[in-house]
Amino acid sequence: MAAYLVRRLLWALLILFLLSIFAFVMVRLIPGDPVVLLLGLEASEESLIAARESLGLDRPLLLAYGDWLAAIARGDLGLSIFQRKAVWQLLWAKIPVTFTLATAGLLLALLIGIPAGILAALKYGSWFDTTVMFGSTLGLSMPSFWLGLVLIFTFSVRFRWFPSGGYVSLTEDFVEGLTRLCLPAFSIGIIQAALIARMTRSSMLEVLWKDYIRTARAKGLRERAVVLKHALRNALIPIVTTIGMVYGVLLGGAIIIETVFTIPGTGRLLITAVATRDYPIIQGVILLFGLTYAAINLLVDVLYVSINPTITYS
Numbered sequence: 001m002a003a004y005l006v007r008r009l010l011w012a013l014l015i016l017f018l019l020s021i022f023a024f025v026m027v028r029l030i031p032g033d034p035v036v037l038l039l040g041l042e043a044s045e046e047s048l049i050a051a052r053e054s055l056g057l058d059r060p061l062l063l064a065y066g067d068w069l070a071a072i073a074r075g076d077l078g079l080s081i082f083q084r085k086a087v088w089q090l091l092w093a094k095i096p097v098t099f100t101l102a103t104a105g106l107l108l109a110l111l112i113g114i115p116a117g118i119l120a121a122l123k124y125g126s127w128f129d130t131t132v133m134f135g136s137t138l139g140l141s142m143p144s145f146w147l148g149l150v151l152i153f154t155f156s157v158r159f160r161w162f163p164s165g166g167y168v169s170l171t172e173d174f175v176e177g178l179t180r181l182c183l184p185a186f187s188i189g190i191i192q193a194a195l196i197a198r199m200t201r202s203s204m205l206e207v208l209w210k211d212y213i214r215t216a217r218a219k220g221l222r223e224r225a226v227v228l229k230h231a232l233r234n235a236l237i238p239i240v241t242t243i244g245m246v247y248g249v250l251l252g253g254a255i256i257i258e259t260v261f262t263i264p265g266t267g268r269l270l271i272t273a274v275a276t277r278d279y280p281i282i283q284g285v286i287l288l289f290g291l292t293y294a295a296i297n298l299l300v301d302v303l304y305v306s307i308n309p310t311i312t313y314s
Contacts, residue, residue, distance in 0.1 A: 008301065012294040016287065020072070023286040024065050027279050034081050034277035055081060068283070077287075078280035080273075087284040090269060095288070097167055097265035101188070101257065102250040104181050108189030109196050109246060114239070116193070117200025118227065121208060132197055139194030144253050148187035148260040155183060165262035184261040188253045192246045199242040203235035210234075237304060244300035248293045 035051045052058040056067065071078060077087035120132040156164035162183050170177040207213060208231055216226045255267030262268075266285055273281035 005298070005302075008298055012298065015294060016290055019290040020069065020283075020287060021065070023283045024068060025061070027277075027282045028061070030274065030277060032277050034279065072287075077284040080281050081278045082276050083278075087280045090281065091266065091284055091288060094264065094266040094269050096169070097263060098251065098254050098258070098267060100170065101181065101184055101254050101263060101265060102247065104185035105187075105189035105192065105250045105254075106243070106247050108185055109193040109250075110243070111193075112190065113193035113196030114200050117197040117202075118204055118232065120197065120201040121204035122227065124205060129201075132201065136194035136198045139191050140198075142191060144188050144191055145256045145260050147191070148184065148257055151183045151187060152260070165260075167263045167265075184257045184263060187260070188250050188257050192250060195246060196239070196242055200235070200239055203238045204231060207231050207234045240300055240303050244296050248296055251289060251292060 035048050035055065035057060039047055039051055049058070056064060059067070068078065075088070077091070079085065080087055080090060083090065116132050116135075120129040123129050152164045155161045163180050164183075166180055168177040168180055170181075213226060213231055216230050217223075221230075254265060255270055257263070258265045258267035259271055266288065269281060270285045272278075273285070
């Protein structure tokens with residue numbers, strides 16, 4: 001197991017290295033000059049040249065990438081071109097907001113998706129199974145930003161049950177924070193609940209007809225014990241894999257939802273950085289999400305062994 005984890009960490013570092021190259025090169029292909037946006041169209045050519053030199057934007061691409069990579073190795077993501085603050089400080093202030101939103105969406109997806117998938121498998125072919133499958137197909141077909149706008153119009157504008165946007169930390173005011181989190185979390189969570197429900201149903205159907213399930217029922221075990229202890233536990237591997245993928249998708253989807261609901265997370269920070277061509281922030285956010293995805297995948301692999309001790313890594 002230790003050797004496997006070391007190999008996975010090395011692969012993760014390689015992927016992050018390739019991602020850093022992609023991020024560094026691609027952001028510089030975005031049309032527009034950050035120095036012109038910073039100084040304005042009326043700035044003189046001498047001022048533009050001096051600003052590019054002070055910001056290091058006049059250096060050749062390969063040398064600039066080498067400097068940035070060396071800075072990352074020291075834990076320095078650079079300075080924001082417009083805000084003139086350390087990128088890691090800006091990210092540190094926004095990360096809790098995005099992860100809170102994504103985690104709330106994941107919890108909602110789990111609370112809806114897993115029970116719905118289990119019941120659909122147990123009632124295979126019934127009206128409930130058909131309803132779950134139809135609902136999951138419908139959920140997967142809806143863009144999260146469209147659903148968010150519909151929820152704002154319905155529950156904020158029309159009924160005035162929830163605020164239309166903004167964010168309050170749960171540690172600052174739990175009730176107000178939870179109220180403001182409901183609509184955006186539902187917007188991204190309900191769609192992923194549809195995916196989790198389909199995967200749970202499919203995995204459960206594969207194990208419910210196994211011999212050990214029939215044996216457990218023949219021994220007189222309660223149906224709840226048969227379903228939760230024997231069937232669900234053996235069906236968890238693909239479900240956990242899906243959950244790991246879903247969390248990554250939720251983090252990415254939070255970028256759009258934060259804009260729709262005016263939530264000050266890394267998503268809005270990234271959108272603003274793209275609009276202003278703030279290269280260091282864009283690169284920092286991309287690396288952050290890449291690191292998060294790698295960590296999620298590694299955690300899922302470790303959970304496999306906890307779920308099924310027969311699994312071994314060599």
